[in-house]
Amino acid sequence: xxxxxxxxxxxxxxxxxxxxxxxxxxxxxxxxxxxxxxxxxxxxxxxxxxxxxxxxxxxxxxxxxxxxxxxxxxxxxxxxxxxxxxxxxxxxxxxxxxxxxxxxxxxxxxxxxxxxxxxxxxxxxxxxxxxxxxxxxxxxxxxxxxxxxxxxxxxxxxxxxxxxxxxxxxxxxxxxxxxxxxxxxxxxxxxxxxxxxxxxxxxxxxxxxxxxxxxxxxxxxxxxxxxxxxxxxxxxxxxxxxxxxxxxxxxxxxxxxxxxxxxxxxxxxxxxxxxxxxxxxxxxxxxxxxxxxxxxxxxxxxxxxxxxxxxxxxxxxxxxxxxxxxxxxxxxxxxxxxxxxxxxxxxxxxxxxxxxxxxxxxxxxxxxxxxxxxxxxxxxxxxxxx
Ligand SMILES: Cc1cc2nc3c(=O)[nH]c(=O)nc-3n(C[C@H](O)[C@H](O)[C@H](O)COP(=O)(O)OP(=O)(O)OC[C@H]3O[C@@H](n4cnc5c(N)ncnc54)[C@H](O)[C@@H]3O)c2cc1C
Numbered sequence: 001x002x003x004x005x006x007x008x009x010x011x012x013x014x015x016x017x018x019x020x021x022x023x024x025x026x027x028x029x030x031x032x033x034x035x036x037x038x039x040x041x042x043x044x045x046x047x048x049x050x051x052x053x054x055x056x057x058x059x060x061x062x063x064x065x066x067x068x069x070x071x072x073x074x075x076x077x078x079x080x081x082x083x084x085x086x087x088x089x090x091x092x093x094x095x096x097x098x099x100x101x102x103x104x105x106x107x108x109x110x111x112x113x114x115x116x117x118x119x120x121x122x123x124x125x126x127x128x129x130x131x132x133x134x135x136x137x138x139x140x141x142x143x144x145x146x147x148x149x150x151x152x153x154x155x156x157x158x159x160x161x162x163x164x165x166x167x168x169x170x171x172x173x174x175x176x177x178x179x180x181x182x183x184x185x186x187x188x189x190x191x192x193x194x195x196x197x198x199x200x201x202x203x204x205x206x207x208x209x210x211x212x213x214x215x216x217x218x219x220x221x222x223x224x225x226x227x228x229x230x231x232x233x234x235x236x237x238x239x240x241x242x243x244x245x246x247x248x249x250x251x252x253x254x255x256x257x258x259x260x261x262x263x264x265x266x267x268x269x270x271x272x273x274x275x276x277x278x279x280x281x282x283x284x285x286x287x288x289x290x291x292x293x294x295x296x297x298x299x300x301x302x303x304x305x306x307x308x309x310x311x312x313x314x315x316x317x318x319x320x321x322x323x324x325x326x327x328x329x330x331x332x333x334x335x336x337x338x339x340x341x342x343x344x345x346x347x348x349x350x351x352x353x354x355x356x357x358x359x360x361x362x363x364x365x366x367x368x369x370x371x372x373x374x375x376x377x378x379x380x381x382x383x384x385x386x
Contacts, residue, residue: 004030004124006153006386007142009131009171011038013375014358015157016114021383023121029386030149031123032142034130035167039111041159044166045372050107052086053079053376054369056099062374063243063364065184069338070363070374073346077380079373089113100368134175140353153353155346155382160332160359161186168326172336172360179351182337184362188329189243190371192234193251193320202295204230209288214254217241223257228288232320239367242323243333250319255292256283262310271301292316331371335362345385346378355382 006022008015011033019029031038042050054061057079062070083101086093091113092104103109118125129144140154158172173183195204210227215237227235241251261279268275273293280289296316298309323329336356340349346361348354357378365371 001148001150002030004028004149004151006030006155007032007140007149007151008155008157009134009142009175010157010159010358011035011125011127012041012157012159012358013039013114013372014159014379015155016118017376017379018155018157018355018357018383018386019123020114020117020121021380022386023118023123025384025386027386029121029123030151031118031125032129032131032144032149033125033127034169036128038125038127039114040166041163042110042114042372043107044163045107046102046369048107049102049104050110051096051100051102051369051372052093052110053082053101053373054099055079055083055095055101057370057373061366061368061370063189063333063366064338064362066338066362069341069343070377072343073377073381074373077377079369081380082373082376085113085117086110089116098368131171134178136179136351136354153355153386155355155357155386156336156360157356157358157379158360160335161326162188162329162332164326172356176336176340176356176360179348179354181340181348181350181356184334184337186332186334188323188326189333189364190239190330190367191242191323191325191328192229193232193238193242193245194322194324195232196319196321199318200231203228203291204232206287206291209285210235211255211284211288212257213237214257215241216252216254217249218244218246220244226253231324233318236367239330243331243364243366245320245323247322248319250317253316253318254314255316256280256313259283260310261313262306265301265306266303271306273297330367331359331364333362333364335360335364338362344381346382347385355385357382 005027008031011031091109135141139152142149206228207230213226214223222240224236264279299305346355358375
């Protein structure tokens, strides 16, 4: 039996940062991780280069049933705090686009940083430690296959359901139910869409074609790239709106943001589909424009019909059949209800000493480094309160 001041369940981004902050304050901290190494998801993040934060981070970049919940933690541990850590470790990085910071070399740099900070803070890590049960007597008792750990504090940092192959489990949600905390229904987010059979046969042989669009779902719009895949739609614009999409709803796509297409057709010598294709030149890839026109020709070539059709170009309505699910989702939306947590410390308001941080909580960031920033910020909020 091993006694600690705090047990952190899950050695991902949030758990490690929390352990570092608590260790630095002199707490004896153990991280229990069921995989054979920590930070596996960090390693595959950002295409292997880890988009570790976003310098334009605002509360508006997060989705939660309580839109105010994340503000306090985000204000107390900012992108500048994490960047300072990255710079202290001499990790080269760059801004890719829209404030997104990536490692120049590899996401392994971020794991090395976290492991080195853990060592300096005296954090003990127990790998291949699958947690069998958590009980609360006068303190918490956590049992794995081979060991028993005790501490007055348990921090749940076991992440969401996305990418089960990487070790994702519903453990955090189960534990929260065990202790009487509510769960906001979970769903895959930042996830590609699958199109219905009809739309798939219309567009999916163009897999690999991409275009800059404005995609909209549930009144939330994102101007970024759309990518056609073998089964549907992906690309940053689509991943972003997927977090707001509800099954059965359509999405709207502006195929020519900031451009009017109809005037070029009206001005053409002959108004026909060739003129329409030319009007898309430089705006949509040729194959995409051709295919889209085959399926969405104006009802007629008079000015009235062209005006209606122009609207359709900017509001192409398409109804995804589904998403690609947790197998391909970057994150899990929903999670432990923030109404049951302190926004300052992430401690349960019902169970003293029980904390929830990172993706398991009902706070989901937009694409672009915001999910790691939430992991760091919520981890720091808890770590400093232990
Ligand atoms: C492919 C991909 C790319 C991504 N790229 C980015 C990016 O570039 N930028 C960004 O901001 N976000 C990115 N994300 C999202 C980001 O990785 C997560 O939001 C973030 O890792 C969440 O941190 P976390 O610590 O809460 O959970 P995780 O990092 O998932 O950590 C949870 C840990 O708990 C462990 N665990 C789970 N169950 C148990 C159990 N029962 N017992 C013991 N241990 C357990 C897991 O093995 C894991 O190590 C990406 C996600 C994916 C899938």
